[in-house]
Amino acid sequence: MKILKIVDNAAWDINSYQALHLSLQLVKKGHTVVVMCPKDSRLAGECLKYRVPVKPFTLAARFGLFELQDYDIIHLYNTCGIGRLTIKKAAAHGRIVYSQLRLDSMAAMMKLKSIEHLAVKFLASCPTVREDMLAAGLPADKVSVLPPCINTSLGRWESAMLIKRMMAVKKEFQIGTVSMDKTLLDQGLFLRIARAVLDRDPSLSFTLVGLKDERIRKLARNLEISHKLDMLGERTDMPEVMAMLNIYVKATMKEEISMSLMEAQASGVTCVIPRLRGLSDYTVHETTGLLVPPGDTESYAAAILGLADDRGSAESLAKAAYESVDHNMSVEVVANLLEAHYEDALSSGWPAQNQVQ
DSSP states (O other): OEEEEEOOOOSOSHHHHHHHHHHHHHHHTTOEEEEEEOTTSHHHHHHHHTTOOEEEOOTGGGGTOSOOOOOSEEEEESOTTSOHHHHHHHHTSSEEEEEEOSOOOHHHHHHHHHTGGGEEEEEESSHHHHHHHHHTTOOGGGEEEOOOOBOOSSSSHHHHHHHHHHHTTTSOOEEEEEEOOTTOHHHHHHHHHHHHHHTTOTTOEEEEEEOOOHHHHHHHHHTTOGGGEEEEESOSOHHHHHHTOSEEEOOOSSOOOOHHHHHHHHTTOEEEEEOOTTTTTTOOBTTTBEEEOTTOHHHHHHHHHHHHHOHHHHHHHHHHHHHHHHHHTBHHHHHHHHHHHHHHHHTSSOOHHHHOO
8 A cells, every 4th residue: 555644733742653663664664655744843863774765855845836756545643733625635645544643622622523525534542532533513424433552562561561670679679650741730739749748658769751841859848758759851761761750640630641641551551540531541541550549649649559459460560561552552452453444445446536625
């Protein structure tokens, strides 16, 4: 198949990650893949690094002012910023497949309804996103769930797992989170959870990865836990970061899909997460992780302390989560599912060119 993937956002986020790693896997399977994205984005750089052809997505392209050759599949990733003219033009050159990875507002979902006649398939990242797409009026036969992938075959995942086993008997018990929340609400919740835990077990330590802001350190000082907190800033070596952790805590009140949660599960780290739409879709309570009421610091603390006291149970949860991700979200598995969706789109008997209005 000849496939074009379009990502209109310059940020390195879950959309860019999925577009890159699924492209690499599809190329391995013999398909021709081109990625269209902002030319100065990290995605463009990563594609060039791995020799995936790149087309620049410009401001003009948002308004349909670009040239396209024909493709079998044109795959759009969460492209709410793209104008309808662009999608209309793309639909004249290939079957449109649309991935919705984020939990967006109903207004954003309604925009998808307005392009329904231009797309052959809509792929939701989780059952919650599918429910929202159906609530917006998209037909059930066009909407399927495709879980996000994680690629542990690239980078330093294997060496990180070896490091994790070597460090297990030497280091303090570490609880960590990853957050780029500029409002600092997530980081503030994590620090309050840390305070509640340290009140009962001062031997534990905490790590915060992501946005580095002096206000976070000030919050930690106000809670008198600064000496128990490592702030690592934004990191690109997530395998090594996860190797340092015993427990990953998703401290947020936002409904979302989290790449750092998937990275933690793929690294064999026990996870404690809020029972929120999206976040909890792929976690089975007391089987692949622990679910707690959102924002309830005492429930978070009780879960963390229970895991710290019962390392055997923590390891069992981590192992089950790792196996679940490996069997359902590895890049090989998800690429096979995506390939099947593409083949279904091609055999649907609905030429996109004839549907453009």
